[in-house]
Amino acid sequence: MxxxxxxxxxxxxxxxxxxxxxxxxxxxxxxxxxxxxxxxxxxxxxxxxxxxxxxxxxxxxxxxxxxxxxxxxxxxxxxxxxxxxxxxxxxLPMGTRMVGPVLMRFGTDEQKAHYLPRILSAEHVWCQGYSEPGSGSDLASLQCRAVRDGNDYVVNGTKLWTTYAQHANRMFCLVRTSTEGKPQEGISFILIDMATPGITVEPVITLAGDHEVNQVFFDDVRVPIANRVGEENQGWTIAKYLLEFERGGDTYSPGLHAAIALLRRVAKAELAGDGGRLADDAGFALRIAEAEADAIALEFTEKRAMSEMAQGGQPGAASSLLKLRWSEVLQRVAELTVEAIGYYAAPVQREARVAGSNAEPIGPDYGVTLMPTHLNHRAATIYAGSSEIQRSIIAKLVLGL
Ligand SMILES: Cc1cc2nc3c(=O)[nH]c(=O)nc-3n(C[C@H](O)[C@H](O)[C@H](O)COP(=O)(O)OP(=O)(O)OC[C@H]3O[C@@H](n4cnc5c(N)ncnc54)[C@H](O)[C@@H]3O)c2cc1C
Structure with missing residues (x-):
């Protein structure tokens, strides 16, 4: 290309x-x-x-x-x-990048007409109800139950690690509608209004001290059957289709290049052990260059995948490759940036991280976010499917092993 x-x-x-x-x-x-x-x-x-x-x-x-x-x-x-x-x-990617493409492919005309404009305008803010305690990598084992009652499903159970559920007014959710046959065959994909009685959202605070993820509890929550996307017990196909977009529906390398630009800025400002600038230290400069070479390689792979997608339509299993490589390089860059700033990465500066706050940063202004960024990026090799799961997908579907 x-x-x-x-x-x-x-x-x-x-x-x-x-x-x-x-x-x-x-x-x-x-x-x-x-x-x-x-x-x-x-x-x-x-x-x-x-x-x-x-x-x-x-x-x-x-x-x-x-x-x-x-x-x-x-x-x-x-x-x-x-x-x-x-x-x-x-x-947030949950609307435009995840449930949007699913509705375009599997939604009814009514569902498309109702939901797609509201995703575009962000009137509907979505969260993803996939994982549960004990059902993350082994997603098909999920237990959250939906039982038919008249025109509704009655949902009971829980979802875990639900990002920004505290802000969302809609959830796309995988529920168990049958216990017959293989676990994959009893799952349905439903859309839930988060204002429905019986839903409780409890915060889970991350290592960096942020409230980003939650546990969501469902206690006799009534969801109209009309809110199901696709056929009953056919949700697994839809769930996997969505995951391709979660992993491959966005670009990875622009954000990575921005992280490396910040790393270079920090290395230019910080001192090395010999009194010179860290950016001029041959060893450190080499590690930045290695990360940058990896980011450029990812950019080319990504552009190739995008070009293939332009011909064929959906991200496919190559999205696992991009997600895996991106998360590993991202973590390396975040670690290097923390290493570059040294001691000033240590203070916990929650107030100074709030936009508009007049809290004086301890150390250079760019130091405020480096440690929380590093800590939050530890999750990048876990969310959207852990690295081990991505490697298994690549082995099977990309390499044909
Ligand atoms: C910050 C964050 C945000 C998240 N946001 C959401 C969200 O919005 N919505 C949502 O539904 N979920 C979300 N998740 C959940 C995420 O998808 C799961 O954490 C992930 O799928 C891993 O599942 P688990 O945590 O149950 O770990 P487990 O599945 O228990 O895995 C534990 C370890 O065992 C390894 N492992 C498991 N199975 C295998 C296997 N077959 N082969 C080799 N190794 C294996 C894993 O790689 C991992 O290292 C989020 C997670 C995080 C950390």
Whole structure:
């Protein structure tokens, strides 16, 4: 594939850059800068989503027929790169990147007409109800039960690690509708209004001290049968389709390049043991260069996968390869950045991480987020399927072993 941008692509990049530079307010930039994990502070991300929606750009990968911008893969990559370059808040992927493509493929006309516009506008904020205590990698063993009663399912059970469930007003959820046959054959995919009586959301605080994930409890929660996507007991196919988009529906390398740019900035500012700058230390510079080479290799693989996707439609098993490699390089970059700043990574500075706070940072301003970022990125090799699971998928479906 040709890597050079055509004059049209360059014009598109300039258009996107100009829009982002004008639309990103100071507080949104600050929220982007203070992001220490996979997502930005909820309100900032939500506002940025709405601003992008106003321009028709809130779902970069959606086709025009469903209200997306209908961009080519190159345009999508340019857009993501420009957002990362500008330090825009990170958007929640559960609506546009996960349940959106599922509804386009498996939803009824009514479901598409109702949900897709509300995903685009972020009126509906989604969370993902897949994992349960004891059912993560072995997802098909899930126990959360949905029993038919008239026109409703009655749901009982629990979901764990549910990201941003405290902010979501909708959940796409895997439930057990049958215990007959293989576990995969008794699962259904349903859409739940989080305001339904019987739902309780309890926080789970992460290593970095953040409230990002939750446990959600269902106690006789009534969900209309009309909210099921696809056939009853056919949810496993839909669940796997969604996971391909969770792992491969986004671009990985723009964020990685932004993390390496921050690492370079820190290494230029910090001192090495010999009194010179860390960036000039041959050993440290080599480790940055190795990480950057890996990021560039990932970028090329990603662009190849995107180009294949443009021909064929869905990310496929190669998304596991991208997710695996991205999470490993990301963790390495975060570790190097913590190593570069040294002692100033240690203070816990929760107040200084809140956009608009007047808490003085201890040490350089860029130090505030480095340790929480490192700690939050420890989860990158676990969420969306652990590295061991990704390797098994690659062995089976990519390498044919
Ligand atoms: C920060 C964070 C956010 C998350 N957000 C969500 C969310 O929004 N919604 C949601 O539904 N889930 C979410 N998850 C859950 C995530 O998908 C699971 O944590 C993940 O699938 C692993 O499952 P588990 O935690 O049950 O670990 P386990 O499955 O118990 O795995 C424990 C260890 O055993 C290894 N292992 C397990 N099975 C195998 C095997 N067959 N072969 C080799 N090794 C194996 C795993 O790789 C891992 O190292 C989130 C998790 C985290 C950490």
């Amino acid at each position: 040709d890597q050079a941008l055509t004059p049209q692509d360059q014009a598109f990049r300039d258009e996107v850059r100009t829009f982002i530079d004008g639309a990103l307010t100071d507080d949104l930039r600050e929220a982007g800068r203070l992001t220490a994990g996979a997502f930005s502070e909820f309100n900032a991300g939500h506002r940025w989503h709405q601003i992008l929606h106003g321009r028709g750009w809130s779902a970069p990968s959606w086709p025009a027929e469903h209200g997306g911008p209908g961009w080519s893969e190159t345009e999508r990559y340019i857009f993501d790169s420009e957002c990362a370059r500008a330090g825009a808040p990170l958007l």
